[in-house]
Amino acid sequence: MSDEDIRIGVFVCDCGTNIAGVVDVPAVVAFARGLEHVVLADEGRWSCSVDYLSKMQDLIRENEINRVVVASCTPRTHEPLFKRTTKEAGVNPYLLEFVSIREQVSWVHMKEPEIATEKAKDLVKMGVAKAALLEEGQEIRLPVKTDCLIIGGGMAGMNAALSVADQGFNAYIVEKEPELGGVLNQICFISHDNHKSPAARVIKARADQVRSHPRIKIFTDTQVDKVDGYIGSYTVTLKTNGDESEQNLDISTIIVATGMQEIEPADQFEYGNDPRIITQLQLDNKLKFKQLGDVKNVVMVSCVNSKNETRGCCNIGCHTSVKNAVAIKQLCPDADVHILYRDMSLIKEEGTAQQLAKRLGVKFLRFPDDRYPEVRKQNGDLKVKIYDLLVGKEFELLSDLVVLSTAFKGNNSVEQVKGLLKVSTNPDGFFQESHVKLGPLEFATDGISLAGCAKAPMTFRESSEEGIGAAMKASIPMQKGYIETEGIVADIDLTDCSQCGLCSKRCPYSAIKVDAEENPDVIKALCKGCGLCAADCPNECIGIVHYSDDQVFAQVEAALEKAPAEKIIAYVCHWCALGGVDMAGVSRLQYPSNARLIRVMCSARVSMKMMQRPFELGAAGVLVAGCEFPTCHYIEGNYAAEKRLKRAQKKLAKAGFDPEKLWNVWCSAADGPKFANTMRTMIQDLGL
Numbered sequence: 001m002s003d004e005d006i007r008i009g010v011f012v013c014d015c016g017t018n019i020a021g022v023v024d025v026p027a028v029v030a031f032a033r034g035l036e037h038v039v040l041a042d043e044g045r046w047s048c049s050v051d052y053l054s055k056m057q058d059l060i061r062e063n064e065i066n067r068v069v070v071a072s073c074t075p076r077t078h079e080p081l082f083k084r085t086t087k088e089a090g091v092n093p094y095l096l097e098f099v100s101i102r103e104q105v106s107w108v109h110m111k112e113p114e115i116a117t118e119k120a121k122d123l124v125k126m127g128v129a130k131a132a133l134l135e136e137g138q139e140i141r142l143p144v145k146t147d148c149l150i151i152g153g154g155m156a157g158m159n160a161a162l163s164v165a166d167q168g169f170n171a172y173i174v175e176k177e178p179e180l181g182g183v184l185n186q187i188c189f190i191s192h193d194n195h196k197s198p199a200a201r202v203i204k205a206r207a208d209q210v211r212s213h214p215r216i217k218i219f220t221d222t223q224v225d226k227v228d229g230y231i232g233s234y235t236v237t238l239k240t241n242g243d244e245s246e247q248n249l250d251i252s253t254i255i256v257a258t259g260m261q262e263i264e265p266a267d268q269f270e271y272g273n274d275p276r277i278i279t280q281l282q283l284d285n286k287l288k289f290k291q292l293g294d295v296k297n298v299v300m301v302s303c304v305n306s307k308n309e310t311r312g313c314c315n316i317g318c319h320t321s322v323k324n325a326v327a328i329k330q331l332c333p334d335a336d337v338h339i340l341y342r343d344m345s346l347i348k349e350e351g352t353a354q355q356l357a358k359r360l361g362v363k364f365l366r367f368p369d370d371r372y373p374e375v376r377k378q379n380g381d382l383k384v385k386i387y388d389l390l391v392g393k394e395f396e397l398l399s400d401l402v403v404l405s406t407a408f409k410g411n412n413s414v415e416q417v418k419g420l421l422k423v424s425t426n427p428d429g430f431f432q433e434s435h436v437k438l439g440p441l442e443f444a445t446d447g448i449s450l451a452g453c454a455k456a457p458m459t460f461r462e463s464s465e466e467g468i469g470a471a472m473k474a475s476i477p478m479q480k481g482y483i484e485t486e487g488i489v490a491d492i493d494l495t496d497c498s499q500c501g502l503c504s505k506r507c508p509y510s511a512i513k514v515d516a517e518e519n520p521d522v523i524k525a526l527c528k529g530c531g532l533c534a535a536d537c538p539n540e541c542i543g544i545v546h547y548s549d550d551q552v553f554a555q556v557e558a559a560l561e562k563a564p565a566e567k568i569i570a571y572v573c574h575w576c577a578l579g580g581v582d583m584a585g586v587s588r589l590q591y592p593s594n595a596r597l598i599r600v601m602c603s604a605r606v607s608m609k610m611m612q613r614p615f616e617l618g619a620a621g622v623l624v625a626g627c628e629f630p631t632c633h634y635i636e637g638n639y640a641a642e643k644r645l646k647r648a649q650k651k652l653a654k655a656g657f658d659p660e661k662l663w664n665v666w667c668s669a670a671d672g673p674k675f676a677n678t679m680r681t682m683i684q685d686l687g688l
Contacts, residue, residue, distance in 0.1 A: 008131050009040040009065035010124060011056055013047035013072035015102055020045075022106035024117040028071070031121045035128045039063055047072050048081060057089040066091060067134060069127040071099040071120070074582045075599065076574070094137030094487055094546055099127040103585030104597055108676070115593045122559055122596055129558035130551045137487030137545045142525045144232035144447075144477040145252045146170055151224055151417060152257035154182020155460065156452025158206050159467030160255045160474075165215035169478050172249055173210065173218045174238060176413055180207045180220065182259040183453065188287035190460040192326040192353035200288070202460075219247075223413065227254075227420040230526045231447025231483055253447050253474040256431060257467060258417055260408045260453040263428075265304050269375040269404055276382055277375065277402045280320045287327055295335050298328055299384045299399040301373050302341040306407040311428060315457040317405035318345045322353045322362075324403070329360040337362045338397055340373050340386050366390050375402055408457045421448055422510045424635050430456050435575075435633060441466065441473045444528070444635050445509055446483060449473045488529035488546050488601060490522045496539045503533035503542060508635040530634035531605025535644065540609075547600055549609070556614055559596035564618035566688060568595040570625060571606045575633040577625035579669025589676040592683040595623065602626070603664075604637035608648040611662055612655065621661040621686050625675070628668045638666060661686060 010032040014020035025043050032041035040063045044052045047070065060068065068086050072078065075098035083093035101120040109116040146169040150157045153175030161171040179185060181203040190197040210216050219238055225246065226237035234251040262281045265271045271279075278286075280300075286292050300321045306314040318341065325337045339362060346354055358364070366389045367373055373386040382399045410429030418425055423443045424432045431454050434444045442449050451470035452463035477483040490512070492503070499518040511526035512533060534542040540549065556569055572578050578599060584591070600606060603626025614622050624645060626638040642664070649659035663682055667674040 003037070003132075006037045006067060006132050007039045007063065007065050008035075008037045008067040008069060008128055009060055009063060010035075010038055010042070010069045010071065010128065011047055012041065012043050012101075012124070013070070014043065014045045015072060016046065019072070019102050019106045022110050022113050022116050023101060023120045024113065027117055028101075028120050028124060032069075032124050032128065035125060037067070037132050038128060040065060048078055053081075053085045056085060060086065060089040060091060066095065067131040068096045069099060069124065069131050070096065071101045071124050071127065073102040074100045074578070074585075076578060076582060092136040092138075095131070095134045097127045097131040097134065099123045100582075100597075103582045107585040107588055108591055109593050110588065110590065112593060119593050119596075125561075126555040126558045126596065126598070129554040133548070133551045133554055135545065135548075139484045139487050140489070140524045141482050141484045142230075142232045143482050144480070145250075146478045147172070147249070147251050148253045148255060148471075148474055148478065149174065149224075149234070149236055149249065149251045150255045150257060152182065152259055152452075152454065153177075153180040153218070153220065154257060154259045154452065154463070155184055155203075155206065156259075156454070156463045156467035156470070157182070157255070157257035158210050159464050160257060160451055160471040161210055161216050162206075162213065163468045163471035164255075164475060165213050167475055167479070169215065169475065171216045172251070173216065174222050174224055175218070175220045176223045176241075178221045180210065180218070183261070183281075184460070186281055186288075187284045189323060189327055192323045192356055224417065224420060230523060231477065234447070252478055253449070254421070255449045255451055255470050255474050256417060256421070256423075256443075256454050257451040257470070258413050258431075258454040259411050260430070260457055261411045263305055263407045263409050265404055265406050268304060269301060269373075269402065270377065271404060274377065274382065276400060277404070280317070280324060280403055280405050283324055283403050287324070287331070292328070292331060295328065295332055295401050297397065297399045298325075298335055298337045298401045298403065299397050300325060300337070300339045300403045300405060301375075301384070302339065302405045304404045304406040307342060307369075311407060313345060314405070314407045315345075316408075316459055319353075319459055321403070321405050322346070322357050325362045326353060326357050326360060329357070329362060333360075339364050340384070341366055342369055365395070408453070410454065414454075421445070422508070423448065426630065430454065432630070436631065441469045444633070445526070446485065447474075447477070483525070485525055485527075486529070488544065489524050489527040490529065490531070490533055491543045491545060492520055492522055493541050493543070494519055495541070497541045498539055500538065502536055502538070506536055506640070507533055508637070528601075528634060530602040530637050531600065532602065532634070532637055532640050535605055535607035535610075536640075544601075544605065547605055549607070552598060552600070552610060553613060555598050556610075557617065559598075560614060560617040560619055565620055566594060567619055568621045568623055568682065568686070569614040569619050570595045570597045570623040571600050571603070571610065572597050572625045573603045573627060573633075573637075574599055574601050576627035576631070576669045577603070577665070577667055577675070580625070580667040580671045580675040583670055583672030584676045585672070587672045589672055591676040591679040592688070594620065594683055594688055595679055602632070602634045602637040603641035604634060604644075606641060606644070608644060608651055611645075611648045612652060612657070615652065615657045615661070620688055621663060621682060623678070623682065624662075624664045625678075626664070626666055628666045628671070631668075
């Protein structure tokens with residue numbers, strides 16, 4: 001399309017008084033009318049209302065508009081609505097650019113209407129500059145069949161398989177152990193209500209259901225050896241222990257339910273030096289096989305290897321200690337049982353268990369965070385010294401069994417599965433969900449769901465429910481018969497490609513494959529458009545639809561056309577960082593108006609060239625804002641951005657620019673104060 005054919009329509013919203021109460025909207029509209037390629041600029045009182053959306057469509061058609069700029073609230077809430085509106089008016093939705101003049105202007109500069117109006121004009125100018133360079137995009141649709149692989153045959157895995165199969169889909173359970181049941185096979189009772197909850201009975205009942213279901217196939221003593229492909233088209237190779245032959249399955253979706261294992265407390269509380277000092281799981285095993293013996297004094301110590309500088313709460317230690325204390329008192333009513341705890345973290349039903357434990361005579365002693373109990377041996381006896389925080393007194397307890405409630409980690413299959421599926425884990429080997437709030441049952445990669453104790457330690461009920469939830473997540477594309485992904489994807493121009501393979505190696509989604517001639521090719525259905533590959537490409541061969549280099553630089557140049565020495569260019573990721581910006585706006589946190597924000601999907605999209613270009617144009621500073629560690633909507637985008645920032649500072653220094661003027665901030669979507677404080681501090685340090 002030639003420049004003469006570009007016809008941009010700008011729609012500026014009053015948002016009642018939310019914007020118009022501070023920003024001179026008519027002045028912004030008049031300013032927009034004078035920008036290149038703009039054929040229409042209009043003011044709307046409530047642009048998201050049904051009436052105005054209809055009017056917008058009429059104006060688009062009547063003025064033959066083929067690019068749209070909407071200046072209103074945050075794109076995180078209303079961009080989908082305006083995309084649908086422009087599409088219905090005959091304009092490709094990827095030819096829409098969204099400008100936030102409410103959260104980024106009127107709400108955070110309420111006492112400076114003139115300055116706010118000038119900033120709104122700049123943001124509109126930046127939006128128009130980018131809109132002129134936008135290209136059409138399209139959603140990508142992939143067929144998805146009805147075969148689901150469940151890795152792990154514990155309670156979460158079995159529940160997932162049953163939920164999938166009951167919907168008429170095929171489920172394949174792969175369990176590395178000879179029997180189904182997972183960690184439940186080591187447990188005696190699943191709750192304090194012992195006679196109703198023997199774990200063996202629960203496992204047998206669920207395993208019988210699974211084995212008898214016509215749509216479930218079980219592979220025990222088997223591991224996943226290889227996984228190729230993507231959602232709707234996985235080829236999975238299985239290997240049975242002791243069998244050289246392989247089996248191949250054609251799979252559409254995958255559920256990971258690999259479970260967990262205990263972290264043995266090395267060199268703590270005399271563990272390993274005396275058989276009378278055991279873990280809760282080992283106690284469960286003794287209870288299961290009736291090997292407890294005639295115990296008289298049992299002391300349980302909570303929060304071993306958890307709630308410290310290394311890891312948080314283990315989630316199930318309190319539940320387990322109360323459950324097992326009740327079991328001991330019911331088997332040995334005369335035994336003295338003490339639970340030594342820092343905090344009791346129990347839900348309502350577990351609170352009932354604690355009351356039962358107290359009625360049975362279990363004693364609860366609370367110790368300070370910085371004063372753990374001490375276990376020592378004296379003349380063959382075990383003694384536990386504890387300072388009771390509630391009584392304010394130190395006690396020494398005689399014990400013939402010390403039970404440690406220790407932390408957990410992902411089981412020993414995690415590293416292999418992680419490598420096969422290209423997914424991430426935390427330092428304890430638990431798989432990381434896409435997003436703790438937005439995607440708690442799935443990985444960032446489409447088609448792979450996550451369930452149960454593969455993600456974190458969970459109670460029986462929690463793990464069972466998560467298995468069902470993951471199955472529902474995996475069933476959505478199988479039910480529809482296809483998956484449709486957004487058109488913000490990478491596009492590779494092979495003209496200057498040096499075939500270095502860096503893009504393929506770095507892609508967090510394995511969306512770039514190298515063919516026989518070593519040419520990279522993007523599997524559009526897998527690409528999420530994070531832009532990491534484009535930012536890393538040494539020959540700048542990779543573009544991102546809607547976030548190309550030219551489009552970003554057009555925004556930078558428009559922002560710095562006037563008074564660049566007073567302005568900061570801030571690259572802000574669409575997810576958490578922009579959420580923090582929005583939260584600052586919602587909270588009406590006032591901060592200096594110097595920053596001009598440029599939205600990118602991920603901080604990993606910000607190349608070193610993007611960091612340097614504003615300085616070449618005279619900017620006062622550059623800020624890169626991304627998701628708070630360890631979370632990232634694109635798995636490891638913020639980690640890649642952090643490494644690139646350090647390299648960029650060295651490059652800036654060599655180019656004669658002050659590297660201290662390149663800033664970064666990692667913030668959560670809820671952390672408006674952090675973003676606002678960063679802006680205040682940056683302005684102060686830059687002397688603006």
